[in-house]
Amino acid sequence: MSFKKKNIDFVHISKYFYIASIALTIIGIICLSFLGLNYSVDFRAGSNVDITLSKSLTADEIKPVLDKLGVAEGTTVNPGADRMTIRFTNVLNEDQELQLKQEIAKLDEKASFEVNTVDPEMAKELAQNAIKAVLISCLGIIIYVSIRFEWRFAVAAIVSLLHDAFLVIAVFSIFRLEVDLTFITAVLTIIGYSINDTIVIFDRIRENLRFSKLKTREDLAELVNRSISQTIKRSIYTAVTVFVAAFFLFLLGGESIRMFSLAMVIGLLFGAYSTIFIASPLWYVLKGDPKKKKPAKAS
Known part of the structure; x- marks a missing residue:
């Protein structure tokens, strides 16, 4: 199937995914507020x-x-x-x-x-170090994307990454799944995987910007849709390949990596749609109206 020929309006469809993600985030915040996380002995004395x-x-x-x-x-x-x-x-x-x-x-x-x-002090230190690891990784991504692209790409990427990480945490809270050190490893792995997939689409958007003459918001939306269409097959194939590996690792792997595998499976599902329907459309929102060329002055 050719996504390009179908002319899918990803920018318009993304509105429904925004609504779904906001609803899931609110549910996640409520569950975390009342239930918290089911910490393993790694984080609990x-x-x-x-x-x-x-x-x-x-x-x-x-x-x-x-x-x-x-x-x-x-x-x-x-x-x-x-x-x-x-x-x-x-x-x-x-x-x-x-x-x-x-x-x-x-x-x-x-x-x-x-x-x-x-012991209590070690549990507290591990929890603090896990939070620091996630925040430092996000900061590094912001700096990298800002230098490589622009700040709007960086903001869109971080929102997408935090979305993926938070929803994985929320699912673990809702179903009272155990959070251990391998879970933190999985969250950092999901962040790395998601930013890699997002950068591919951002790079295509930047490349198409060089050869496009944008005059209206519709032109910008069409450019984003075209860029996603040109890279969506790669995103889907990569996501499916990694998902299958993580899924069978969850089914057949040992008990020590079960939570890692499950977190990866959940994170890959959220990451697959956030890369396509959240990151790039959010950049479109932040970009605003394309800059129009000023008319030449009469001599």
Whole structure:
């Protein structure tokens, strides 16, 4: 199918995507305000015990063990076929950790343990560093795009990137998905992928500007539509290729990268449409009326 021949009015269609994105953003803000994020032990003080089992154990079988240790309150147990995760809101001391291993070993002699502990100061520092990483990356993108193109392209790119990152965060908040260090890695990866795709379209817009004589807003809209049409196949093919890889990584990958893969899948979906229907049309809005040539003075 040729998008160019179809003469799709991306600038006009983008209005509906603006409405959808604003609605999703409002929902996301409300959910984050009331629900917050489901932080993993990476960002929350406490102990996280991953247990590899040789047989299946239920949460009911583990509860007496937690009661015996006196740590049942606030503790969550996530059982699996051959794996179980126990999250404690408090940091286990050496005696509690040893007793936990001994009690579970009575239920499964071949059980192996991996204990991760984060103290309050470390959790706070990790959260602050994650926010700094996202802000610094956005600042670097603003500087780069402003130098390479112009400030309007930079503003449009950052709005698009923040849109993608925020909606991924909002989805994790709504469905109470766990936010860990791999999630931050995924958000930064999504930002990098999205800006790369956006720059391709911006570069085509800049190239077409050199050879176009713009007199009206309609001329500018037609230029943006033509530029998107010339690059949309590349954007779609790239997005689909990366999406398929991330999706199967989510289905078949290990537990340690599951949240990373899921964040990538969600971010790629939002990024695919924001690049086409938000970034470039927003530049069109910021550009304003094309500059008309001044009439030559009579000699």
